[in-house]
Amino acid sequence: MWRWVALGLLCVAQFMVVLDATIVAIALPEIQAELGFSRSGLQWVISAYTLAFGGFLLLAGRAADLWGRRRLFVVGLAVFSVASLACGLAASPLALVLGRIAQGLGAAIVAPSALSSLTAAFPEGEGRGRALGVWTAAAAGGGATGWLLGGLVTGSLGWEWVFFINLPVGLLGVAIAPVLISETRDDTAPRRLDLAGAVSVTAGLTLLVYGITLVQEVGLTAPATLASLGSSVALLAGFVVVERWVRHPLVPLGVFRSRVLLGANLVALTLTAATTPPMLLCTLYVQQVLGYPPAQAGLVFPPFNLAVIGGSLLGPRLVARAGPRLTMVCGLLAIATGAMCFLGISPHGGGYLYYLIPAFVLMGSGLGCASVASTASGTAAADGGLQGLASGLLNSAAQIGTVLGLAILIPLSAARTETLARTIPADAALVEGFRVAFLGAVAIAACGIATSILLTGKKDQIDESKSQQAKPKERSMSKS
Secondary structure (H helix, E strand, O other), X not given: OHHHHHHHHHHHHHHHHHHHHHHHHHXXXXXXXXXXXOOXXXXXXXXXXXXXXXXXXXXXXXXXXXXXXXXXXXXXHHHHHHHHHHHHHOOOHHHHHHHHHHHHHHHHHHHHHHHHHHHXXXXXXXXXXXXXHHHHHHHHHHHHHHHHHHHHHHHHHXXXXXXXXXXXXXXXXXXXXXXXXXXXXXXXXXXXXXXXXXXHHHHHHHHHHHHHHHHHHHOOOOHHHHHHHHHHHHHHHHHHHHHHHOOOOOOOHHHHHOHHHHHHHHHHHHHHHHHHHHHHHHHHHHHHHXXXXXHHHHOOOHHHHHHHHHHHHHHHHHHHHHOHHHHHHHHHHHHHHHHHHHOOOOOOOOOOHHHHHHHHHHHHHHHHHHHHXXXXXXXXXXXXXXXXXXXXXXXXXXXXXXXXXXXXXXXXXXXXXXXXXXXXXXHHHHHHHHHHHHHHHHHHHHHXXXXXXXXXXXXXXXXXXXXXXXXXXXXXXXXX
8 A cells, every 4th residue: 555655756756857847848938038048048948957867867876776766766856846946046047057957967866766666666566567657657747737837837926936836746755755665775786886977978968068059159160169069079088988997887888789779779869859949949939929928828739748648658559560660760750740840830820720739749649659669679679687778878868869959959040030030020030940940850850760770670689798898786777
């Protein structure tokens, strides 16, 4: 009985972590207007969160195995709650971005420790299937609810409350988790954590995104741009060196000998890179061009998340019948077609639902199906204890895809808008900028299709015996 109550707490925490990605999206126009974000800088409200989340996910999973899953779950909730308060109180773009980084770090600690606690509470064959089903539904529900709840909260209380609503849930979780959740750990987990690897890859990606943003703002040859991109290259190269020589690497480089695993991660990256920027731009279109208030704007977007849920349910059947590669190709084709539908929007808004709703359904269902297929392909390419690593890599790749997609397409859209704003009305310039980004999403989806065809066709498993850097003690990652 009590373990099901504990499952409820774990699912509420996961719901909150996923909710925080979409609930903020509807509030972005008000955040931009009040805090003074630039059009290209607005992406950092989302990118800061996803960078920290994706960059520290694997490290947090290992820390939970080593130091205790319940303990890390409570720490993660506390960090997430305090960071949410800081975000709501932010009075400048920098303060909000720093708060979002802390939120992402808290989310990275919560997610793997909660899932590990779930699998410890529900051993194989003792209700684990039902428990994981509830967990998955909570995650999907968080994404679907965010658009609607974000509009209602922003419209009635203000943008600050999309962060403040996390506080009662987080504080209650911190208070009751020690009572409901049993402490578990993995005695075979490595005694040392690869903090250098996590910091170098996250800092390298952050500087890469910042450098890409500076290209649009000050030019490619500007000293700040060159310094940012050069530092990014140095840090990412340093990450490779660290992973090659450290005793217990965060990411054993030997796993990428599998073309299938590499391809699955690249597909996971392109999926979010091709879908997140268009959805963000649609929130700006509905509010800034069509003039919808946040509460009404939130009602436009649930079809996307409902389609993601439907695609996720359909995905396993398609994988079983057609195979992962064809399912990924079909999903990416649906995403590309949906992005093409977005091109029909106009500054006058006439018949916009005829373009937006079909595009949401196509992109959402394609994302759901292809995500299931890339996960199935990636985890099947890893054997034994490396399956946990493969799952973590796929989740991190999806977060990184979101960040890179925003970093490339949002500044591209802003540059096009600024160029045209001198000669045509502001709304028309905005729409033309959005269209450039939609075409960019089509190009990214096309890259994903090519990757699926070239890299994910032949099954070539990588197991622990084939990976020189994968130590036997790292089997604990399969639980995180």
